[in-house]
Amino acid sequence: EPEVTQTPSHQVTQMGQEVILRCVPISNHLYFYWYRQILGQKVEFLVSFYNNEISEKSEIFDDQFSVERPDGSNFTLKIRSTKLEDSAMYFCASSPGGTFDTQYFGPGTRLTVL
């Protein structure tokens, strides 16, 4: 069964550094998402992406964040200058679209900002 994959599984970085989290969505899916979960808190929506542009973003997704689909398979989340409060598990999801759309999640990248 096709799965969403994410790399790396764990990233440790220094405050102020740039990080890029990578995702490979399921191949025939058209809609892509990033969510994050700070330890002990809810899974929160960050951004959705369709047809090579952002379709919706949350208030968390400020100018420090960007997303890109650089080729036909990868979907990336970049954080330009990481802060301590960016430490979280970041989940990528994809969905095929349509009336009964369902999102499928990757295993997550645990980002630790020191």
Next chain:
Amino acid sequence: AQSVSQHNHHVILSEAASLELGCNYSYGGTVNLFWYVQYPGQHLQLLLKYFSGDPLVKGIKGFEAEFIKSKFSFNLRKPSVQWSDTAEYFCAVSLNTGFQKLVFGTGTRLLVSP
């Protein structure tokens, strides 16, 4: 804004006990409803979903959920839990207007003792 409440944060059961996890949402429009499960060390997996039709939905691994529109609820049930059901369970809601972000509850940690 949509919100999802899961009132049970931690549940401890013995094997063969029955399970019911509460989920309530606040949104006046038509919604899609989901339960996701996260087993230890694994990614979010879809347990079941409701879009329309029969309000009693059956999912994988013997789980079911009932949508009660008048109560804005979508409670998850299983008649007899197993040790392997130990996991965190998340209720989520999306608007029924095409692809949309998921709004998650805080999750319920279920521990099933053998």
